[in-house]
Amino acid sequence: MAKKKTGLKRKALGRGLEAIIPRGDQSQTAVPLIPVDEIRTNPNQPRKRFDDASLEELAASIREKGIIQPLVVRKVAVGYELIAGERRLRAAKKAGLEKVPAVVKNISETEALELALIENIQREDLSPLEVAEAYSLLVEEFGFSQEEVARRVGKERSTVANYLRILRLPREIKEALQEGVISMGHAKAILSVPTEEGMLKVFRKIVDKSLSVRDAEELARAVTERGAEGEKERKKPQLPVEVKALLSDLQKRFGMRVSLKGTLARGKLEFRYGSQEELDALLERLKKA
Numbered sequence: 420m421a422k423k424k425t426g427l428k429r430k431a432l433g434r435g436l437e438a439i440i441p442r443g444d445q446s447q448t449a450v451p452l453i454p455v456d457e458i459r460t461n462p463n464q465p466r467k468r469f470d471d472a473s474l475e476e477l478a479a480s481i482r483e484k485g486i487i488q489p490l491v492v493r494k495v496a497v498g499y500e501l502i503a504g505e506r507r508l509r510a511a512k513k514a515g516l517e518k519v520p521a522v523v524k525n526i527s528e529t530e531a532l533e534l535a536l537i538e539n540i541q542r543e544d545l546s547p548l549e550v551a552e553a554y555s556l557l558v559e560e561f562g563f564s565q566e567e568v569a570r571r572v573g574k575e576r577s578t579v580a581n582y583l584r585i586l587r588l589p590r591e592i593k594e595a596l597q598e599g600v601i602s603m604g605h606a607k608a609i610l611s612v613p614t615e616e617g618m619l620k621v622f623r624k625i626v627d628k629s630l631s632v633r634d635a636e637e638l639a640r641a642v643t644e645r646g647a648e649g650e651k652e653r654k655k656p657q658l659p660v661e662v663k664a665l666l667s668d669l670q671k672r673f674g675m676r677v678s679l680k681g682t683l684a685r686g687k688l689e690f691r692y693g694s695q696e697e698l699d700a701l702l703e704r705l706k707k708a
Contacts, residue, residue, distance in 0.1 A: 450489045452518040457498035478513035489520035502531050540572045547603040551582040592622045604632035608639045
C-alpha cells in the first residue's frame with residue numbers, strides 16, 4: 420500500500436486530546452450543544468466493541484449528572500464527525516438526550532483520524548487486536564515508523580512491534596484474542612511458532628487445557644523443536660536399498676547401531692557402543708569374523 424503524505428503538524432497532535440482540549444473540569448455552558456442525530460461516528464475508530472452493561476451504567480450516570488467532559492467533533496459537509504467520545508455519545512442516546520456538549524475543531528480529515536487513533540490507543544480498555552490495528556493504520560496510512568508510533572503513544576518500540584506482529588496470526592486466533600479467550604502473553608507465545616499449522620495446534624491446546632502463559636511458552640517451544648526435527652528428517656537423503664540391507668544385517672550380527680558415511684564403494688562404517696563391555700564384545704566378534 421502506498422503511504423500517504425499527510426503533511427500534518429505532528430507535534431501539535433502527539434499528546435492526544437490534550438493538544439486541543441485542556442484537562443480538568445469543563446463547564447457545559449462553555450461549549451455548544453449539538454443534536455445527537457447531527458453527529459456521525461468516525462469509521463476509523465479503533466475501538467470496535469462497546470460493552471452494553473457498561474454503556475447502561477454510563478447512561479444512568481448521564482441521566483443524573485449530565486455529560487461532564489464534552490465530546491470533540493469537526494464540522495463536515497453535513498453535520499459533524501466525531502473525533503473523540505463515541506462511548507459518551509452512545510450512552511447519551513441511551514439516556515434519551517437530544518443534544519450533547521461538544522467542542523468543535525477546525526481540522527482536516529487526516530488530522531482528525533490521526534488524533535482519534537492516538538487518543539484511543541492511549542486508552543487502557545482497547546483489546547490487544549484493536550491496539551494492533553490502530554498502530555498498523557498509523558504506520559500504513561500516515562507513514563509513521565514504529566519508533567515514531569512508540570513516541571506518540573508513550574510506549575517502547577518493542578511493545579509497538581509486538582502488537583503489530585499479532586496481525587500475522589491466523590484469523591481464528593485473532594478472533595479469540597479479540598474476545599478475550601486468550602491474552603496478549605498467549606499470543607506472543609503462539610507467534611514464536613514458525614508455521615500456521617503449528618500456531619493453530621498450540622492455540623487449540625491452550626484453549627482446551629486452559630494453559631497459563633508460561634505453559635503456553637513451553638508448549639510453543641516444544642512444538643517448534645519437534646517441527647525442526649521433523650524437517651531435518653524429511654531433508655535427510657534416503658539410503659539405497661542395498662545399503663539399508665547391509666546395515667540391517669550388521670546391526671543384527673553385532674547387536675548395536677551401525678551407520679555408513681559414504682557409499683558401498685568408498686566411505687566409513689561406524690559402530691556405536693554404549694559401554695566398555697559393548698566395545699569388548701564388538702572387538703571379539705570382529706576378531707572372529
